[in-house]
Amino acid sequence: MNLRLAIFASGRGSNFKAILAAIQAGTLDAKVVLLISDQPQAGALQTAAQAGIPAKIITPNAFATNGDYGKALLQALSECDSNFVVLAGFLRMIPAAVIKAFSGCIINIHPALLPGFGGKGMYGRRVHQAVLDYGCKVSGATVHLVDENYDTGKPLVQRCVPVYEDDTPESLAARVLEIEHQILPETLQLFAKDRVKIDDQRVRILPIEF
Numbered sequence: 234m235n236l237r238l239a240i241f242a243s244g245r246g247s248n249f250k251a252i253l254a255a256i257q258a259g260t261l262d263a264k265v266v267l268l269i270s271d272q273p274q275a276g277a278l279q280t281a282a283q284a285g286i287p288a289k290i291i292t293p294n295a296f297a298t299n300g301d302y303g304k305a306l307l308q309a310l311s312e313c314d315s316n317f318v319v320l321a322g323f324l325r326m327i328p329a330a331v332i333k334a335f336s337g338c339i340i341n342i343h344p345a346l347l348p349g350f351g352g353k354g355m356y357g358r359r360v361h362q363a364v365l366d367y368g369c370k371v372s373g374a375t376v377h378l379v380d381e382n383y384d385t386g387k388p389l390v391q392r393c394v395p396v397y398e399d400d401t402p403e404s405l406a407a408r409v410l411e412i413e414h415q416i417l418p419e420t421l422q423l424f425a426k427d428r429v430k431i432d433d434q435r436v437r438i439l440p441i442e443f
């Protein structure tokens with residue numbers, strides 16, 4: 234598919250940068266048409282400005298209802314003719330109307346191997362602390378479809394990293410982040426090449442066609 238990406242980011246935006254870098258390097262066939270943030274201070278907004286990408290700050294608190302918030306998001310997505318949404322460090326629940334409108338075309342990146350260490354409140358340092366507290370020997374990152382609950386959509390791509398005895402949440406987060414920056418653009422390229430097949434029960438990745 235001809236990917237016209239809308240990126241949602243609440244913070245630093247390193248995954249957003251990884252997407253832009255992959256497009257620049259020619260390994261991802263996509264165009265970023267919009268950056269949406271809920272945080273006026275988000276680093277991702279600066280990246281968008283530097284790259285000349287249109288950006289909008291849309292905060293749920295500015296709307297009377299979640300339905301109105303959803304309408305504002307859909308309006309912004311329609312104005313830039315986006316056909317694919319990427320949650321790249323976005324800390325808000327996406328309204329149901331947006332998930333419905335972009336069903337199968339809305340993905341999230343999570344810094345652990347789902348279904349472990351996900352769900353409401355599991356973000357940032359907490360995820361890696363929980364992995365260490367549990368004593369896992371591997372962790373990793375998951376790119377998954379977004380459904381109406383936190384982190385429960387079907388996995389698309391997962392990759393592991395080792396957990397070392399002397400890891401801190403910060404050292405583990407840094408190792409996982411490197412993997413995130415690989416698998417998020419890689420997953421998008423699977424969509425760009427129409428290699429993602431979504432059935433009710435599972436997601437299949439089709440082989441490369443030469």
Ligand code: GRF
Pocket residue numbers: 242244245246247248249321322323342343344357410413
């Ligand atoms: C990443 O660890 C991502 O997995 C999680 O939020 C973090 C965002 O980092 N959902 P960045 O803003 O892309 O640097």
